[in-house]
Amino acid sequence: MKFYPLTFTPILKDRIWGGTKLKTYLNKPIVSETTGESWEISTVPGDISVVATGVLKGKNINEIIDLYPEEILGKSVISRFGKQFPLLFKFIDAKEDLSIQLHPNDALARERHNSFGKTEMWYVMQADESARLVVGFKKDSNQQEYLAHLENKKLIDLLNEYPVSKGDVFFLETGTIHAIGAGVVVAEIQQTSDVTYRIYDWDRVDANGNGRELHTELALDAINYQTTTSKIDYKEVANKSTAVVDCPYFVTNIIALQETFIWKRTKQAFTVFMCTNGQFEMIVNGEILRYRMGDTILIPACMENLTLRGKATLLEISI
Structure with missing residues (x-):
């Protein structure tokens, strides 16, 4: 698979x-x-x-x-x-x-x-x-x-x-x-x-x-x-994953995507992106996938590194 x-x-x-x-x-x-x-x-x-x-x-x-x-x-x-x-x-x-x-x-x-x-x-x-x-x-x-x-x-x-x-x-x-x-x-x-x-x-x-x-x-x-x-209270930093909520049930960061961001998995768990503003591309194994505000994407735990490109605000949620 x-x-x-x-x-x-x-x-x-x-x-x-x-x-x-x-x-x-x-x-x-x-x-x-x-x-x-x-x-x-x-x-x-x-x-x-x-x-x-x-x-x-x-x-x-x-x-x-x-x-x-x-x-x-x-x-x-x-x-x-x-x-x-x-x-x-x-x-x-x-x-x-x-x-x-x-x-x-x-x-x-x-x-x-x-x-x-x-x-x-x-x-x-x-x-x-x-x-x-x-x-x-x-x-x-x-x-x-x-x-x-x-x-x-x-x-x-x-x-x-x-x-x-x-x-x-x-x-x-x-x-x-x-x-x-x-x-x-x-x-x-x-x-x-x-x-x-x-x-x-x-x-x-x-x-x-x-x-x-x-x-x-x-x-x-x-x-x-x-x-x-x-x-x-939090402060967005361009092309950084900024911690917002860290509780026993989930961890949420905000990615203020401006150009290109190399996303790397930090835990042995799935990740979900919620696009709350703008639009972006996700490059996966050479394929370009396009998303926009209102899209919610589940990244299976077995997928390790992704390239994100565009101008968007993303909630990055993991366990």
Whole structure:
């Protein structure tokens, strides 16, 4: 088997808060006016990504991992997760505010949902004027204060609202209350999990007058009531791989590609590139592969060195 960089057919998700930027901004093949998410690489049951090009086209990611576990995932990933792909990659378009929510940690998620927890990060790709993100408490709180504000529909008074612009990065540990605000497009990297505790949805209702399900009781012992430092400061350096997030679940660097960059693998694990700006070429065994903003590429662990060429911003994610 001659391995090559893998791209997958986007799994598009209609959401009450979604819009059309995934098409107009990222060129995704959306068909509705309320598409909120493009799942780029997923092994969430019921939403398994399928290879889009090359000799493996039509096979899903679980099938190719089963056939070539070490070549795709790498020894270090297999030692921790077996044949399970441990991350989920998304682009998100929030035309309206998302619900205020949080995710349980590994222990709670395993006990209640037979799932991983959901540590995640956001990279802001585009933000309208006055757009913001809601992340964490303004000051240390407690369950009693939280419930009083929730019941009086004043929860937002306890929470941080960050004005955001292109290039901002936020790292969200499990238990952190958060919401993506209207007018923001983000690239999201997270553990493989679809477990979310929705705690407030701005009193929004659907066409039938029904509100979405809330998870008030489940959330109480999953919330981190302490303040957190979630916004990540970093400085891009041209043609360098700059560290941004390093946590037990994933490592994310940013490559500010200006001309030519020789990429070398540093771990026995797969790598994923998310192109958040511009366009670039990847030269693999003499073949030129072309990518642009909105593309997500899985580099199998067995592939060692690549040449990247162009002008683009790349998120480089590994385990």
